[in-house]
Amino acid sequence: MEVIVSILVQLVAGGAGGNVIGQLAKQLNLGTAGNSVVGAIGGLAGTWLAGMIPGLDGLVGAAAGAAGATGGLDLGALAGQGVTGLVGGGLLTAIAGLIKSATAKA
Numbered sequence: 001m002e003v004i005v006s007i008l009v010q011l012v013a014g015g016a017g018g019n020v021i022g023q024l025a026k027q028l029n030l031g032t033a034g035n036s037v038v039g040a041i042g043g044l045a046g047t048w049l050a051g052m053i054p055g056l057d058g059l060v061g062a063a064a065g066a067a068g069a070t071g072g073l074d075l076g077a078l079a080g081q082g083v084t085g086l087v088g089g090g091l092l093t094a095i096a097g098l099i100k101s102a103t104a105k106a
Contacts, residue, residue, distance in 0.1 A: 007044070009078050009081050010043040010047045010084075010085040011040040011043055012043075013081070013082040013084075013086040014039045014040045014043015014046065014085040014086065015089060016039065016086060017039050017042065017085065017087060017089030017091075017093065018030075018035040018036055018039015018040070018089040018090060018093035019032065020086075020090060021039075021089075021090040022035035022097070025094070025097070027101050028096075030093065030097055034096075038093045038096045039090065040089065042091060043088050044088075046084050046087055047060050047081050047084045049088070050080075050084040056084070060081050
């Protein structure tokens with residue numbers, strides 16, 4: 001159950017990050033659905049990548065492990081996953097928007 005909550009946090013935060021980038025930088029906008037889907041994928045990927053960085057691995061990767069040890073959710077780890085999901089979603093949406101803009105000009 002804790003893993004499902006963790007994944008949902010990453011998906012929602014990534015989708016939010018994608019939509020924020022789409023609204024702030026109109027040339028990167030993929031539309032609401034595009035921003036949400038690409039952002040959600042970026043949220044998962046960003047959190048996964050952040051878990052591989054020494055120092056961040058304990059913050060973003062501890063939600064499931066700490067939940068089993070304490071019997072509840074580790075809100076600090078979920079917050080870390082939310083932040084990395086938000087950033088990852090925004091970054092992947094920006095990259096996809098740049099690619100879309102570059103191919104549209106060609």
